[in-house]
Every structure is written in C-alpha cells, then in structure tokens.
Amino acid sequence: MNFLVLPLLFLLATSTATASRLLPNPIHLFGPDSASEGHHVAGSLDCLSWRLAxxxxxxxxxxxxxxxxDIYVGHYMLGHQYPSxxxxxADVAYDYAKGLELTxxxxxxxxxxxDDTCLSNAPYYYVDNTYKAKAYNKTxxxxxxxxxEAPAVPGIVDLYDKLLELGFxxxxxxGKSETTLRNITEYNMKNVGFHTWEKLILRETSEASLDKVEYKSKKRGEIVADGYRIWGNMGDQWSDLLGDNPGNRTFKLPMPMFYLK
Structure with a gap:
C-alpha cells in the first residue's frame, strides 16, 4: 500500500468512462478555503498547491x-473545514439521491x-497533538x-439515514479482513449509527493479492450480477471509485492523511 495525503479541494465533473480504468462520470470533490491557516510553509513547498496536485x-x-x-493538515482536520x-x-449526494425514481x-x-468514508481513522494518525507524517504500519x-473506537465521518450517518428513508x-x-475484523467492524459501525445494511462485504483471504481497484471492481461486479442497480458510490480514495461498475454517480470525500492505490 502506498499512502499520500489527499484533502478534498473542489468540484470536478469528468467525462463518461469508456474503459474500466477511466474516471467514472462524474466524480464530485469539495474542499477547504485556500486561506486555511498553515497554508504557507518555509522553503519551496506550498501545501495548498501540493494538496491540489x-x-x-x-x-x-x-x-x-x-x-x-504536518501543521497544515492538522489545521484542516481539527478546524471547521474538514467537517464542512x-x-x-453528503448534502450534494442526498440532493442527487432524492431526485431519483427508485423501482x-x-x-x-x-x-x-x-474506512474514512463511514468510520474515521483520524485518531490513529493524531500523535503528540499533531498529525504526523507517519508511514503505514499494518500491525x-x-x-x-x-x-x-473509530468515530463516524462527519455528515455520513445523517446521509445514510436519509438514504434508508428513500428506500435505498x-x-x-x-478492504478490511473478513477473518480478523468482521465482528469488531460490525460492532464499531453499529455503535456510531450504521445500524443496518443489505450487505457488509469484507476482503476474503483469497482476495489478498488484489489491489484496491481490482478488489472493489470485483465486488461491485458481483453486486450487479445479483441484480442490484448501483445508483451511488461513495469513497474517500480514487481507488474506491475507479474500475468496473463504479455506479451511476460517484462522490469522493476528503482524506487528508494518505493515498491508496
């Protein structure tokens, strides 16, 4: 796994995907004020430009x-902008969802x-009162x-409740391990408000060699093969939204701590 900071920056609508690795149409991105504290740093690196790239x-x-x-990411995560x-x-996703005619x-x-779409891992990265540039350690x-103990990502439980009311x-x-993390994931999700679901799909041991795009594509393909229509697809990483069967519309949440491919 390769990790990279990925804060959310602005609205982007892409062209319709014509191959499995092209971007789905459209991906929606929103982001913080360019004047966020900590934007300017010593030396040549401009953190806001880096975040955009x-x-x-x-x-x-x-x-x-x-x-x-580090300080810049900390200001973003601990201030008002990340929740906003x-x-x-979530609000844009709901506006889209409520306009659909479900069958x-x-x-x-x-x-x-x-991870970091429903359950936030921000506390894991918060070390010594700041967000450190720390490498991923699986153990x-x-x-x-x-x-x-992961808290809910801001705004997502409310969206989840509204989607259930609409009939989704x-x-x-x-990508969490089915063998190791099924029970604790169910407990954590229910504890923060995700009380029911049609399916909670975790990664099987036999799927360990698949990269994230391959794995998510495989699982979405199985869902479509079961007769489901994927109206919405939400994730915090590009790899959640790329690949086969991305859904009718995709929404990307901010993830200012790492990049997964």
Whole structure:
C-alpha cells in the first residue's frame, strides 16, 4: 500500500468512462478555503498547491505526508473545514439521491466504502497533538482497528439515514479482513449509527493479492450480477471509485492523511 495525503479541494465533473480504468462520470470533490491557516510553509513547498496536485491524482505514490505540511493538515482536520467539506459532499449526494425514481423492487443500491468514508481513522494518525507524517504500519493499524473506537465521518450517518428513508439498499464494501475484523467492524459501525445494511462485504483471504481497484471492481461486479442497480458510490480514495461498475454517480470525500492505490 502506498499512502499520500489527499484533502478534498473542489468540484470536478469528468467525462463518461469508456474503459474500466477511466474516471467514472462524474466524480464530485469539495474542499477547504485556500486561506486555511498553515497554508504557507518555509522553503519551496506550498501545501495548498501540493494538496491540489495530489487530489487531482497528478502526484502519486508518496509514502507519507511531507513533514512541512504536518501543521497544515492538522489545521484542516481539527478546524471547521474538514467537517464542512464532508457535510457538503453528503448534502450534494442526498440532493442527487432524492431526485431519483427508485423501482421499489429492493435492488436499488447505494455503496459506501468504510474506512474514512463511514468510520474515521483520524485518531490513529493524531500523535503528540499533531498529525504526523507517519508511514503505514499494518500491525499498529490493525491494533487500532481491533479497538472498535473509530468515530463516524462527519455528515455520513445523517446521509445514510436519509438514504434508508428513500428506500435505498445500503451496501458497504471494505478492504478490511473478513477473518480478523468482521465482528469488531460490525460492532464499531453499529455503535456510531450504521445500524443496518443489505450487505457488509469484507476482503476474503483469497482476495489478498488484489489491489484496491481490482478488489472493489470485483465486488461491485458481483453486486450487479445479483441484480442490484448501483445508483451511488461513495469513497474517500480514487481507488474506491475507479474500475468496473463504479455506479451511476460517484462522490469522493476528503482524506487528508494518505493515498491508496
């Protein structure tokens, strides 16, 4: 896994995908005020420009947040802007969803990623009162997951409740281990307000070799093969939204701590 800071920056509508690796149409991005505190840093690196480049997927394969931008990311996460950005994405998703005419046959689906789309891992990255440029450590991260203490991402439980009221079948697809993390994931999700779902899909051991785009594409393909219509698809990473069967419309949440491919 390669990690890179990815805060959400602005609205982007892309052309219709003509191949599995092209961007789905459209991806919606929203982001913070360019005047956010911590924007200017010493030296040549401008953290806001850097954030824009990585959010556009122009800069890739970084391992950690640049050290110069620790404070900048901290201001974004701990201030008002991150919750505001998440809520705006959720509001736009709901405006789209409530305008749809569902069939009522139980096959109208909305897909959510789990990590940093529904459950926030921000506390894991918050070290010594700041967000550190820290490399991914699988053992440490699984220890955090097994605590079952992740809070909800701002605005998403409210969107989830509204989608249920509209009649959508909610399907969660996560790269978390089926063998290790099924029970604690269900506990954590229910504890923060995600009380029911059509499917909660976790990664099987046999799927460990698949990269994230391949894995998510495979699972969405199985959902479509079961007769579901994917009206909405929401994630915090580009790899949640790329690949086969991305859905009728996709929505990307901010993720200012890492990049997954």
């Amino acid at each position: 990585v959010e556009m997927n122009n800069l890739r394969n970084w391992d950690t947040i640049p050290e110069e931008c 950005d998440c809520k705006l994405v 009522g046959d139980g096959k109208d689906a909305w897909i959510f990623d789990v 440490e991260f699984v220890e955090w997951e097994l605590k079952g 079948k909610i399907i969660f697809i996560t």
